[in-house]
Amino acid sequence: xxxxxxxxxxxxxxxxxxxxxxxxxxxxxxxxxxxxxxxxxxxxxxxxxxxxxxxxxxxxxxxxxxxxxxxxxxxxxxxxxxxxxxxxxxxxxxxxxxxxxxxxxxxxxxxxxxxxxxxxxxxxxxxxxxxxxxxxxxxxxxxxxxxxxxxxxxxxxxxxxxxxxxxxxxxxxxxxxxxxxxxxxxxxxxxxxxxxxxxxxxxxxxxxxxxxxxxxxxxxxxxxxxxxxxxxxxxxxxxxxxxxxxxxxxxxxxxxxxxxxxxxxxxxxxxxxxxxxxxxxxxxxxxxxxxxxxxxxxxxxxxxxx
Amino acid sequence: xxxxxxxxxxxxxxxxxxxxxxxxxxxxxxxxxxxxxxxxxxxxxxxxxxxxxxxxxxxxxxxxxxxxxxxxxxxxxxxxxxxxxxxxxxxxxxxxxxxxxxxxxxxxxxxxxxxxxxxxxxxxxxxxxxxxxxxxxxxxxxxxxxxxxxxxxxxxxxxxxxxxxxxxxxxxxxxxxxxxxxxxxxxxxxxxxxxxxxxxxxxxxxxxxxxxxxxxxxxxxxxxxxxxxxxxxxxxxxxxxxxxxxxxxxxxxxxxxxxxxxxxxxxxxxxxxxxxxxxxxxxxxxxxxxxxxxxxxxxxxxxxxxxxxxxxxxxxxxxxxxxxxxxxxxxxxxxxxxxxxxxxxxxxxxxxxxxxxxxxxxxxxxxxxxxxxxxxxxxxxxxxxxxxxxxxxxxxxxxxxxxxxxxxxxxxxxxxxxxxxxxxxxxxxxxxxxxxxxxxxxxxxxxxxxxxxxxxxxxxxxxxxxxxxxxxxxxxxxxxxxxxxxxxxxxxxxxxxxxxx
Numbered sequence: 112x113x114x115x116x117x118x119x120x121x122x123x124x125x126x127x128x129x130x131x132x133x134x135x136x137x138x139x140x141x142x143x144x145x146x147x148x149x150x151x152x153x154x155x156x157x158x159x160x161x162x163x164x165x166x167x168x169x170x171x172x173x174x175x176x177x178x179x180x181x182x183x184x185x186x187x188x189x190x191x192x193x194x195x196x197x198x199x200x201x202x203x204x205x206x207x208x209x210x211x212x213x214x215x216x217x218x219x220x221x222x223x224x225x226x227x228x229x230x231x232x233x234x235x236x237x238x239x240x241x242x243x244x245x246x247x248x249x250x251x252x253x254x255x256x257x258x259x260x261x262x263x264x265x266x267x268x269x270x271x272x273x274x275x276x277x278x279x280x281x282x283x284x285x286x287x288x289x290x291x292x293x294x295x296x297x298x299x300x301x302x303x304x305x306x307x308x309x310x311x312x313x314x315x316x317x318x319x320x321x322x323x324x325x326x327x328x329x330x331x332x333x334x335x336x337x338x339x340x341x342x343x344x345x346x347x348x349x350x351x352x353x354x355x356x357x358x359x360x361x362x363x364x365x366x367x368x369x370x371x372x373x374x375x376x377x378x379x380x381x382x383x384x385x386x387x388x389x390x391x392x393x394x395x396x397x398x399x400x401x402x403x404x405x406x407x408x409x410x411x412x413x414x415x416x417x
Numbered sequence: 418x419x420x421x422x423x424x425x426x427x428x429x430x431x432x433x434x435x436x437x438x439x440x441x442x443x444x445x446x447x448x449x450x451x452x453x454x455x456x457x458x459x460x461x462x463x464x465x466x467x468x469x470x471x472x473x474x475x476x477x478x479x480x481x482x483x484x485x486x487x488x489x490x491x492x493x494x495x496x497x498x499x500x501x502x503x504x505x506x507x508x509x510x511x512x513x514x515x516x517x518x519x520x521x522x523x524x525x526x527x528x529x530x531x532x533x534x535x536x537x538x539x540x541x542x543x544x545x546x547x548x549x550x551x552x553x554x555x556x557x558x559x560x561x562x563x564x565x566x567x568x569x570x571x572x573x574x575x576x577x578x579x580x581x582x583x584x585x586x587x588x589x590x591x592x593x594x595x596x597x598x599x600x601x602x603x604x605x606x607x608x609x610x611x612x613x614x615x616x617x618x619x620x621x622x623x624x625x626x627x628x629x630x631x632x633x634x635x636x637x638x639x640x641x642x643x644x645x646x647x648x649x650x651x652x653x654x655x656x657x658x659x660x661x662x663x664x665x666x667x668x669x670x671x672x673x674x675x676x677x678x679x680x681x682x683x684x685x686x687x688x689x690x691x692x693x694x695x696x697x698x699x700x701x702x703x704x705x706x707x708x709x710x711x712x713x714x715x716x717x718x719x720x721x722x723x724x725x726x727x728x729x730x731x732x733x734x735x736x737x738x739x740x741x742x743x744x745x746x747x748x749x750x751x752x753x754x755x756x757x758x759x760x761x762x763x764x765x766x767x768x769x770x771x772x773x774x775x776x777x778x779x780x781x782x783x784x785x786x787x788x789x790x791x792x793x794x795x796x797x798x799x800x801x802x803x804x805x806x807x808x809x810x811x812x813x814x815x816x817x818x819x820x821x822x823x824x825x826x827x828x829x830x831x832x833x834x835x836x837x838x839x840x841x842x843x844x845x846x847x848x849x850x851x852x853x854x855x856x857x858x859x860x861x862x863x864x865x866x867x868x869x870x871x872x873x874x875x876x877x878x879x880x881x882x883x884x885x886x887x888x889x890x891x892x893x894x895x896x897x898x899x900x901x902x903x904x905x906x907x908x909x910x911x912x913x914x915x916x917x918x
Contacts, residue, residue, distance in 0.1 A: 280532050282524045289510045289521050296508040299471065300522030300575075301492030 117374055128384045132377070137384075141376045143260060146267045147326045149372035151348030152355065153274040154318035156364050158205070159352065161311045162291045166223035167208050168319055168348075169341035170230035175200040175320050176327035177234060177335075180249030193254055193328070198320030204230055205316035206309065213305060227339055234335040251331045258329030266325060267369075270318065274365035277314060287311035346397055350375050353404035375400065422447045422583055422614050423468070423486075423500075428477030430463050437463040439638040441477070445583070448612045450605055452629035452646065454622065455658050456852040457824025458810040460638040461618050465585045468616070469502035470494035481583070492522060495579035502585035503572045511561025516542045518560045519575045545574050549607065552600050565760055566593045566713050570600065582613045588823060590619055591849045592759075594713040594878045595917070602628060620824070620852050622651045623881070634658055655853050668860065668885025674904045676705035676888050680737045681841050681872045684724070687732040693719035694730070695896040701841060704870040706863060708877055708887035712917050716896035717876045718759055721845040724874065725749055725756035727764075738840070753840035755779070757830060757847060759876070765830045768819035772811055775818050776800035776833045783837070803832040808858070823850035835862055841872040848882060860886060880910050892916045 125132040151168065158165050175197040183193025204226070212222035238248050256262045278284040286307045289297040298304055327333050354374060355367030362370065378400060382393055423445045430438040438460045445451050453461045467474045470488030479486045481498050488494035495501045509518050516535070519542050520527065527538045542556055551574055554567045563571070569592045576584060590598050605628060608615050619625055625632055626646050634641040634657040641657050649657075682701040688694055694716045701707055709717045722728035726745040734743040736752040743749050749756060758764035767775055777784070777796040784795050800814055807828040811821055818829055827850055834842065847863075848856045863886055866873060877883045883890050892900040892913060900916045902908060 276532065280535060282528055282531060282533060285513065285517050285521060285524055285533065288512050289517075292510045292512045293508070296510055297521070299491050299508065301490060302522050 121374075121377060124381045128381060131384050132381055137380065139260070141373060141380050143263060144380070145372035145376040146263050147322055147329065148347045148351050148375065149267060149369055150270050150318050150322035150325060151345055152351040152368040152372060153270055153365060154315040154322060155345070155348055155352050156274070156278070156355070156368060157287065157311050157315035157318065158209075160291045160364075161287050161308045162294070163209065163212065163219040163308065163312065164223065165205070165208055165219055165226075165312075166342060166345075167204070167227035167230060168223075169344040170227040170234075170336075171201050171204045171208075171316075171319055172323045172326060172344060173333055173336060173341050174204060174230045174234050176323035176333050177237070177248050179320075179324050180251050180327045180333075183254045184249050184251050190254055190256070193257075194321070194324050197323040197327075198317055201316040201320030201323060202313055205312050205319065209308060209312045213308065224339065227341060231335070231337050231339070231341055235337050238335040248332065248335065249327070251327055255328050255331065257325045258327075258331075263325060263329070266321065270321065271365060271369050274318070274368070275363060278365050279363055283307065283310050283314065343394075346401055347372075347375055347379075350397070350401045350404045353401065357404070371404075375404075420447055420482075421445070422449075422482060423616075424478075424480040424483075425464075425468070426478045426480075428464070428467065428479065429475045430460075430467060430472070431475045436638050438467070438474075441635075441638075441640050443633050443640060443643060445614050445616060447582070447614055448609050450609060450615045450617065450628060450630045452625040452632040453616060453618045453635065454625055454632055454654060455635035455641075456854050457828075458822045459635045459658075459852075461635055462587055462822060463638075464635070465502060465587050465616065465618060466504075468494075468583075469500055469585055471502075471504075495576070495581065496523075499579055499581045500583045500585070501576035501579045501581035502587065503569070503576050503589050504587050509560045509568045509571055511559060513560060514558065515554060515556035515560050515563065515571050518571050519545070519556075519578060521575075523578060541578075542574065545577050549574075549577055550600065550603050551577075552597065564713070565718070566597050569593060570597065573601070573604075583616065584608065584613070585616045585618075587618045588620065588850050590621065590624060591846075591878070594711070594715075595880060595914070596712045598624075620848075620850065620856065621879070622654050622853060626651055626654065636660055658852070659854055668882075669864070672905060672908075674705075674888040676867075676872075677703035677870060679703040681705075682724075682743075682874075683733070683735045683737055685733045685735075687720070687723055687730060687734060689716075689719055689723045689896075690729040690731065691719075693728075693896050694723050696732075697891075697893070697898045698732075699891060699898070699901060701872045701874060703872055704867050705888045706867055706873045706875055706886055707889050707891060708875045708883035709891045709893060710877055710880060710883045710913060710917065711893035711899075714895065715893040715917070717893050718845055719896075720893065721756065721758075721843050721874070721876045724843055749843075750779075753838065754842065755834040755837070755839055756843040757834060757845055759845040759849060761826060761830055761849070766818050766826060769817055771815050772804065772809065772818055772821070772829055773797070773800045773814040775829050776803050776814075776836070779833050780837055799836065803836040806836070807832040808855075824852050824855050827851045828855060831859060831862070835866070839866070839871050841874070842866070843874045843876070845876040846878055847875065848877075848879070880913055884908055884910060884913070 131137060155168060178200045179193040179197030182188045182196035183190060208222055208226040211226060212219040286302045289302055290304050290307045294304055351368055351371040354371035355364050358367035358370065379393060382396055387393055421444045425441060425443045428438055428441040441464055455461050466472050470490050470493055486498060488498055491502060510521060516539050520538055524533050527534045551570055554570050560568060560571060569589055590601055605615055617629060626649060629646045631643055632646050633643040636658060679702060680700045681703050685698050687697045697720060709720055711717045719728060723730040724734055726743060726749060736743055739752055741748055741752050762768060777800050780799055781791060785791050804814055809828045810825050818826060831847060848859055863873060875886060888904050890902045891898060894917060
């Protein structure tokens with residue numbers, strides 16, 4: 112029903128925007144813009160489903176993308192260096208954050224915020240250090256294929272296939288969902304809780320690392336942020352995840368995320384076409400969309416959602 | 418019966434200063450169906466949980482087929498020793514399909530290169546259902562969407578994946594309706610025929626005497642005796658459990674409906690949006706006990722949820738005194754109503770909170786002073802009163818509810834509501850998982866509520882309970898109202914089954 116409503120809204124908005132929404136070029140733009148958020152949301156999906164609420168993902172993306180860019184572009188290791196660098200950094204950072212929560216017994220959102228500040232600071236220190244020598248964080252000029260349509264499309268297809276298969280058809284997919292839903296039952300059934308969480312966050316980190324590669328390859332440059340400024344970069348991914356939650360009765364989560372990312376980016380596209388300012392105006396809409404998606408994801412729930 | 422399959426000798430289990438099992442010795446033979454009876458908190462579930470590896474013993478020995486037996490987890494008990502258990506509390510993963518729930522933790526047998534062959538898993542699940550005659554449960558849908566008894570059957574199927582030669586069932590039948598109980602009884606016959614054994618814990622003493630070969634009675638953590646089921650009656654079993662003669666009847670002895678003419682709730686054409694309840698209409702009168710009964714899938718539990726407002730509905734539920742239409746749980750509470758869910762642990766209790774917190778929360782608003790402040794003394798007095806009145810067996814009011822036995826949890830669940838001034842109450846399976854003593858107490862509470870002209874809707878999976886306590890019985894079938902029978906000559910089990918089936 113939710114999907115039908117969204118489709119109807121899209122057709123309505125197409126009329127409102129004078130047919131500017133549903134054109135081949137615009138649909139392609141929406142799709143391209145949705146890829147980073149879909150990849151991030153697939154990563155979030157594997158991490159959040161275990162019950163962890165890691166808010167350091169935005170900072171991890173920035174750090175991983177810059178390390179990947181440095182290795183690929185500046186150190187001449189090409190695409191392999193770029194991808195491996197981003198993914199490796201994402202895995203290390205995510206693992207540290209998860210371990211911090213589990214080993215120290217603190218809520219994951221607390222360790223996530225702490226780690227986000229640390230990762231942001233590392234990137235900032237790096238940026239400041241090289242600024243003294245008159246240099247900047249990596250600017251990608253040569254290795255930008257991951258940010259262009261055919262390769263991006265392939266990454267999206269591969270990402271969707273991998274997320275779908277891992278989530279629905281692997282031991283780790285079933286186990287992580289079990290741990291997230293009822294860890295006591297999962298443990299009683301012989302599932303190793305910690306191992307499952309570590310493996311699940313590793314899988315999630317791989318998606319986050321690839322998202323970082325795509326993002327820096329697409330943008331060419333990602334600046335350092337401080338004071339939890341990185342947090343906002345995952346809000347669209349978060350909205351996508353929440354929207355996918357509302358589709359869960361119809362579509363498996365990974366498929367819901369693919370659709371959700373397109374819907375979320377479609378909404379922003381409409382806002383742009385309608386002339387809503389790209390700064391505060393669209394951010395206000397983003398906040399409203401996150402709330403709306405959260406509401407949609409609990410549409411049939413009658414209790415108080417915590 | 419064959420050789421001894423399980424020998425428990427001088428087993429002890431301590432939880433801090435509390436001795437849950439004291440010097441327990443029992444032996445179970447192959448092909449035997451053994452009942453384990455006793456009051457709540459007597460140590461039955463502790464014993465069962467030690468046997469299936471959920472918790473370690475403090476002392477004593479267990480032998481399985483003559484060999485030392487000390488499983489460290491239910492998984493090891495199942496896979497290595499072929500001992501499986503279905504626990505009293507619900508243990509499913511709501512966000513996974515039924516099939517995944519059956520094989521969760523054992524998916525490796527269907528995996529190749531890390532990928533699970535879901536079709537093979539589905540086939541294996543179907544084989545288990547066919548092999549043991551478990552009936553039909555939709556296995557492809559998320560388990561969270563299934564009914565309580567369908568989930569229980571899933572848990573049973575999960576236990577059977579170990580191909581157990583000793584199966585422990587901890588109060589499973591009390592979650593099941595009349596027809597689904599038959600599935601368990603048939604399973605028991607198959608087990609007996611195949612020289613496998615069952616240890617069954619149930620508070621339904623008639624059932625214990627009917628279906629078991631032998632019964633071990635426990636009291637205060639110790640074994641009182643093990644007797645042949647043919648040699649005992651329900652009354653003698655009660656006496657062994659409690660340690661004294663239980664006087665009088667459980668149930669009402671009058672044969673006529675007895676309630677006032679004033680209507681408290683007016684229910685008209687009540688339907689749930691998912692179709693589980695379809696066009697139910699009745700009036701609930703002052704001082705009336707109206708029971709709702711039906712087979713599995715009849716919609717009786719959904720009726721309770723729709724009345725309370727936790728299930729989307731159409732039609733009208735009106736509190737006549739205040740002319741309030743009851744749309745939400747808040748409407749029910751505001752009109753001095755209450756609802757107890759069948760699904761005690763998920764919908765009823767705050768398991769991590771203390772007994773004290775669970776008991777005072779529903780009354781907090783009533784006890785608050787003019788500025789909304791709560792007096793700790795008044796709260797303590799209320800919870801202490803309910804604690805004593807309901808004879809909740811715990812170390813103190815500060816103990817978390819999650820650590821209580823099933824029966825004591827139900828006492829907390831009931832006590833928190835019944836300790837209030839109510840006009841009407843909706844009770845979904847109020848005696849589920851409670852022992853004979855608590856059951857008698859609950860019926861007594863219902864009688865007293867009736868005397869105080871409180872109206873009761875009692876949803877029950879036990880026909881004898883409904884017949885014993887109700888003024889009228891609403892029989893439901895496939896979500897529809899099949900009959901509304903008055904207490905009288907036609908108030909018999911066979912007459913009701915005829916309508917239900």
